[in-house]
Amino acid sequence: MSSKTITVGPRSMEEMAAFEKELNAIREEALAKVGDEDARYIKKILWTTRLLETAGRGLMMFGWFPPTWLLGVFLLGCAKIIDNMELGHNVMHGQFNFMNDPRFQGDTFEWDNTCPREGWRHTHNFEHHTYTNVIGKDRDFGYGMLRMSNDLSWRWFYHPVQFFYMLLLMVGFEWFVAVHELQTDKIFAGKKKLSDMQTQWNLIKAKMWRQVRKDYIVWPLVAAAVAAPFGMSMEAGLATLAGNFFGNIVRNVWAAAIIFCGHFTEDVYTFDKRSIEGETRGQWYLRQILGSSNITGGFLLHLMSGNLSHQVEHHLYPDMPASRYAEVAPKVRAVCAKYGVPYSTGRFMPQLFTVMKRVIRYSFPGGPQKAMAFEVDSVLPEKI
Helix, strand or coil: CCCCCCCCCCCCHHHHHHHHHHHHHHHHHCCCCCCHHHHHHHHHHHHHHHHHHHHHHHHHHCCCCCCHHHHHHHHHHHHHHHHHHHHHHHHHHCCHHHCCCHHCCCCCCCCCCCCCHHHHHHHHHHHHHHHHCCCCCCCEEEECCCCCCCCCCCCCCHHHHHHHHHHHHCCCHHHHHHHHHHHHCHHHCCCCHHHHHHHHHHHHHHHHHHHHHHHHHHHHHHHHHHHHHHHHHHHHHHHHHHHHHHHHHHHHHHHHHHHHHCCCCCCCCEEEEHHHHCCCCCHHHHHHHCCEEEEECCCHHHHCCCCCCHHHHHHHHHCCCHHHHHHHHHHHHHHHHHCCCCCCCEEEHHHHHHHHHHHHHHCCCCCCEEECCCCCCCCCCCCC
């Protein structure tokens, strides 16, 4: 695989050191403020999630009556989105370990998702955040399903229809993410055996069963029991089962769309393995910025995205409480402008459109070469 280098950002190691120092200072200033305000915030998020879930499940128990059932599905979907995005994702990054509260401990938090926390913390927290967009190291770039750059060989039997695979991936996002750690692409290619991943598979099966049991057995039975005195047992049970199914789809599609907008827009870059040889912290910072995209919007968008609308800042400071990203984002952007570093941001729908455009472009052979030999001078913007 050939690669390209082009000057962007700091022009010397001295400038790179200054760039690193300024980004470090932003982090230290923000973390110095972390405390009671952040603890109160995440507790409110927890209770908001519980109230939305309770209201959603309660409304679905009224059966198929459209206003209550549709509102119940919507509220449950919102609860699952906030649980996964603003609560689970951020807590599992250790952002609230300072509280010493077992409800918000990063290594023990359990979220409403089929993906086991152990697998997520390895493939996402470690692999993805350490090797962001390094081809062959970061398996989150394309999730082993999507050809998103010319770094991957084009396959006639698979890639022409990858746009439809993307839609399938979005609808079943929690299930695909759950098995992501198994490296199923390598299993299908005969490079690995499922038996090699037996420990991970056991964790995945157990977590999937807990989610299936809760959403598709326990809650429908509870609804049926509650509605039994009113002669609506079957209707309430089936309405709850269907509502849980669609609530999960609401969460899956939204979560996938937000994550895709943060990682797969036309402005993000990929890097070859040489990019991390002798990499300094400043170069790591630069790679995180160039491998991420933001979404502009208001408080509600930031809340419902788990503040991954500030994907650039999240990749720079994954252990910082995410509610502080809006505070540090203007400072990060000013540093990027000072050193000539591209800072990708845009509204939600235009960003999502560029993701789809990229998926469709790489459904065909060729495409701009993306992987960079990342030294002080590096990277090339995507132009499709």
